[in-house]
Amino acid sequence: MKIDDIPQDDSKTYHGHRKVIYGTRNGHYEAATSTGWQDEAYATEQAVADLDEQTEQARRAVLNGERSPLYYYMYRYRHDEASLAQVTGLWRWQVRRHFRPEIFAKLPLKTLEKYAQAFQIGIDDLRRPFDSNACLKNKPSDRHNRNNHD
Incomplete structure (x- = not known):
C-alpha cells in the first residue's frame, strides 16, 4: 500500500x-x-461481540451449576485453556478439571491464589463472581485502559 x-x-x-x-x-x-480503517474496525467489533457472547454463555453455565466460576473468568478476561494454564503455571488438563464445580470447590488456597492473581481479582470474587458485583469490579477493559494511561 x-x-x-x-x-x-x-x-x-x-x-x-x-x-x-x-x-x-x-x-x-x-x-x-x-x-x-473501517474494515479493520468492523472485524474487531465482530470479534469482540463473539467474545462477549462466549462470556455470556460461560456465565449461564456457572449459574446453572454446570461449570465453576473459573470457567466464566477465563472467558471474561479473554483467556483460553492454554493461556490460563501458562499464566498460572498449571497444566492444561488441571485447568480443564478445575472447571468442574465439585473440583473447584475443593481447590487449595494456593491454587485459588494463582487464578486470582492471573485475573487480578480477590479470591472471594473468584469463588463467587455474581454475589458481590464482582463482575462489575476490575473490568478487563478498565484495567487495560488504566494501565495504558498511567
Missing part, C-alpha cells in the same frame, strides 16, 4: 490513538500512522 493510501477513518476501536502501518513511497517501505 502506498503511504498516501493508508486509511484515516477515525476508528473508535483505536480510542483516539494512532497505529503504525508500513507503506511504500518511491519503492521503499516507510512507517506512517493511521487513525483507523
Whole structure:
C-alpha cells in the first residue's frame, strides 16, 4: 500500500490513538500512522461481540451449576485453556478439571491464589463472581485502559 493510501477513518476501536502501518513511497517501505480503517474496525467489533457472547454463555453455565466460576473468568478476561494454564503455571488438563464445580470447590488456597492473581481479582470474587458485583469490579477493559494511561 502506498503511504498516501493508508486509511484515516477515525476508528473508535483505536480510542483516539494512532497505529503504525508500513507503506511504500518511491519503492521503499516507510512507517506512517493511521487513525483507523473501517474494515479493520468492523472485524474487531465482530470479534469482540463473539467474545462477549462466549462470556455470556460461560456465565449461564456457572449459574446453572454446570461449570465453576473459573470457567466464566477465563472467558471474561479473554483467556483460553492454554493461556490460563501458562499464566498460572498449571497444566492444561488441571485447568480443564478445575472447571468442574465439585473440583473447584475443593481447590487449595494456593491454587485459588494463582487464578486470582492471573485475573487480578480477590479470591472471594473468584469463588463467587455474581454475589458481590464482582463482575462489575476490575473490568478487563478498565484495567487495560488504566494501565495504558498511567
